[in-house]
Amino acid sequence: MSINIVNRFQSGIRPSAHPYLNGAWTPCTEEVDADELEVIGEIPKDLSGVYIRNTENPLHEAIGVYHPFDGDGMLHMMSFEGGRASYRNRFVRTEGFRAEQEAGRALWTGIAGNPSKSEREGWGARGRMKDSSSTDVVVFGGEALSTFYMCGEGYRLDPYTLEDHGRAAWVPPEGISAHPKVDPRTGELLFFNYGKKAPYMHYGVVGPDRKLRHMTPIPLPGPRLPHDMAFTENYSILIDLPLFWKEELLEAGIHSAAYHEDLPTRFAVVPRYGSENEIRRFEAAPTYVLHWTNAWEEGNEIVIDGYFQEDPDPAPIRMPGIDPRFGKLLANIDYHSFKPKLHRWRLNLDTGGVREERLHDELVEFGTINQHYACRPNRYVYSATAVPGMFLFAGLKKHDLETGETTSLSFGEGRVGSEAPFAPRVGGEREDDGYIVSFVTDTNEDRSECIIVDARDIAAGPVARVILPHRISSGTHVVWASHDEIRQQRAMA
Template sequence: MQLEVIDRIRPTLVPGSHPYMTGPFTPNYEEVNAGELEVIGEVPKRLKGVYLRNTQNPVHQPRGTYHPFDGDGMLHLLRFDEGRCEYRNRFVRTKGFVQEQAAGRALYAGLIDRPSLAELPGWGARGGLRDSAATDVIVHAGSALATFYQCGEPYRLDANTLESRGVSAWSEEVMKDGGISAHPKVCPRTGDLLFFNYSKTAPYMHYGEVDRHDRLVHYVPVPLPAPRLPHDMCFTENFAILNDFPLHWDESLLAQGRHKLVYREQQPSRFAIVPRRHAPQDGIRWFEASPTYVLHWLNAWEEGSEIVLHGYHQATPMPRGGYDNKGATLGPERYGPTLYEWRFDLATGRTRERRLDARALEFGMINARYWTRPYRYSYNMIAHPGSFLFDGILRYDHTTGESQEYRFGEGRFGSESPMAPCHDAAAEDDGYVVSFVTDMNADRSECMVLDARDLARGPVARIVLPHRISSGTHACWADASEIDLSFYSGSHAQGNRP
C-alpha cells in the first residue's frame, strides 16, 4: 500500500463520551491518500468511476448534548479505473468547521440543544446549528456536492481528489430561505440539480433547479401551512414531488423557542406536484394520502395521467415513548419502513396507495440512469436492530416480487450501497453494488463490490482501506463520464466563491 498522510486534525473530544462516538462510530482524524490497496478477489475493469460516502466525525467536545447528526462532515472516496483503486478522505471544510478549528473548541449548538447555546448565529431550518454538510453527497456539474439535512450551503469538492472548491455562487440567492437541504437530485436526462429547502418562516419551503453549468435557473415558493420537516424529494420527467407529512415541529412550542417533534396522526400526508422549469407552469397540485412519514424515496415516473412514486412508508413515525435525544431511536426498524407505492392521478385528483413488500427496509438505491422511468430492481439496506447500522443488502425485483440478499456478517456493518452500472452497461442490472464495510472483528474497513445480478454469491472484490472509517449516512456512485476534470479550470470557476 502507498500511503500519504495529508493532515491530522487535533480533536478536543472526550473519548467514549457518547455511544455514537465509539465502536463503529469512532471518528477519523487523519486525512490520507492511499494507492496500491490490498485486494481480495479481482476489481472489475468495467467499473469506472467513484464511490463517495459522507460520515459524521465530531472533532470538538459538544457545548451541550451530542446528537449523532451533529458531527463534522468527512467524505471518503474510492476511485475505480481499469481494475485499479485509489482511496482518499477529507473533512468538508465548511465555514463552521473552519471557525471552530481556529477557536480550538465547539462554537455552535447541537441538534437537540437550545439555539442560545451557540456563540455564533447558525445555519439552516432550525437555527443556531453549524452547517456541517455531513448528511448527503452527490456529483453534479462535474464535482462532488455535500449537503446538510437541516439546510445550509452547497459545498463543492473535486470528485477525484476531494480538494475543497468552496461554495457555489448561487447559494447567495437561496440562503435567505435556509439554503439547500440534503437530498438534492441530478436528472440523468438534463444534468439539472433539483433541490428544496425549508425554514420556520413563510412560505416555509422552496423548490429550485441549477443547470449542468452550476447556474441557478429556477426558484419558486412551495407554501406550507406552518414549519415542516421534509427530508427527501423525488422527481419525474416533468414534475418535482415534495411533501408535507404530519410529523413536524410542535407549532405551539416554536413560539417559545423550543423544538419538539409531534406526530399528528389525524392529519393526512400531503404531496406537492411541482412543475419542473421546462414544463408548463400551471401551478402546484396537492394530493392527500394516509398519515405517515417518509425519509427516503426510490423513484418516480409518469404513467398515463398518473404519477407513480416509490419510497419507504413508515408504520410508526413516532417511536413508542418518543425520541430519546441520544440517538437510540435512530434505528430504521423502530419506524417500520416498508417499500410502498403512491399513485397520483392528475386527471381525477385521486390518490391510490399500496405496500409493495412487508419487510423492514430503507436507504434503497436504484440504477440512477432509470430515474424518471419505470424500473425493475432496487437495492435496499437491511437494518441492524436497535442502531443506525446496516447488516446487509437486499435486491428486490419489482416485477416478480422476488428478492435475494447478502449479509455482511457478525460485527460487520455496511454503508448505503449504490448500484454502479458498468460504463458500457447493456441492461438495468448490468453492474455492481458498492459498499464500505466496517469490520469490528478485524478492526478495519474495506470496500465490497458485489455483482448486482447475484448478490447472494458474495463479493467479487474486497478492497482493504488504510484505516477503519466511521459509520455515516449517505453515499453515491458517479460514473467517470460524470466527472469533468476541467470544470473549475475555466471562466466558470470565477462563479464559485473560495
C-alpha cells in the same frame, strides 16, 4: 499499499459510553491519500468511476447531548479504473468547521441541544446550528457537492482529489436541504429548502452550467420537516409530512417534533419550471418518509416509490449500559423502531386521487437504483437492512419489483456497511448489469474496506474487498458517478 497522511487532527472528545462516538461510529481524525491498496479477490476491469460517501465525523466535545447527525462532514472516495483502485478522504471545509478549528472547541449545539447555548448565530431551518454538510453528496457540474439535512450551503469538492472548491454560488439565502436531485438526462439539479418563515418552502432548478435558472415558493401551512424530494421527466414532487415541530413550543424557542396522525401526507406536484399557481396537491395516508427511490409518469398518473414508516414517532429505546437520555434519539434513527417499508403511491393527475400499495414487508431503507432508470419504471431496488436498536447497516436486500422476490446479503457479524449505490458495468445492457459498492467497517478486525458485489447475484457476496488504510466512521449517504459522466458534466459546466 502506498499511503500519504495529508493531515492529522486533534480530537477534543472525551472518552464516554456514547453509542455514536464508539464502535463503528468512532470518529476518524486523519486525511489520507492511498494507492496500490491491498485487494482480496479481483477488482472488475469493467468497473469505472468514483464512489463517494459522506460521513458524520465530530472533532470537538459537544455542547449538550451529541446527535450522530451533528458531526462534521467527511467525504471518503474510492476511484476505480482498469481493475485498480485509489482512496482519498477529506473533511468538508465548511464555515462552521473552520470556525471551530480556530476556536479549538464546539461553538454550536446540535439537533438534540438547546439553540440558546450556541455561542454564535448559525445556519439551518432551526437556526443557531452548524452547517456541517455531513448528510448527502451528489456529483453535479463535474464536482462533488455535499449538503446538510437541516438546510445550508452546498460545498463543492473535486470528485477525485476532494480538493476544496468552496461554496456553490447559486445557493439561495435560505440554503438548500439535503437530497438535491441531479437529472442524468439533462444535467440539471433540482433542490428544495424549508424553514420557520412563510412560505416555509422553496423549490429551484440549477442548470448544468451551475447557474440558478428557476425558483418558486411552495407554500405550506407552517414550519415542516421534509427530508427528500422526487422528480419525473416533467414534474417535481415536494412533500408536506405530519411529523413537525410543535407550534405552541416554537414561540418559546423549543424545537420538539411531534407526529400529527390526524393530518394527511400531502404531495405538491409542480412542473419542473412551474410556479406557485401551478402546484397540484394530493393527500395520502399519514406517515413520514425519509427517502424516495424513484418516480415516473405512467399514463395519467405519477408513480412514486419510497419508504412508508409505520411508527414515525416511536417510543424511546432502553438499552443496558446506555444513558436513558439517549432513548428517544436511539429510537428515532432505528429501523426497528420507526418501521420503514417499501411502498408505492400513485397520484392521479385527472381525478386528484391517490392509490397506495405496499411493495414489501421487510424493514428496509436507504434504497438505490440504477440511475439510468431515473424517471422511468425500474425493476430493481437495493435497500439497506439495519442492526436492531442502532443506525448501522447490517446488509443489503435486492428487491425485484416485477416478481416480488428479494435476495439478501449480510455484511457479517460485527461488520456494518453504508448506503450502497449501483455502479453500471461498462457496456452493460440489463438494468442489474453492474455492481453494488459499499464501505464496510469490521469491528472484529478493527479495519474498514470497500466491497464490490455483482448486482446480479448479491447473495454470492463480494467479488472484491479493497482494504482501506485506516478505519472510517459510519455515515449516511453516497453517490456513484462514472468517469464518462464526470467528463460530460464538466463539458456542460
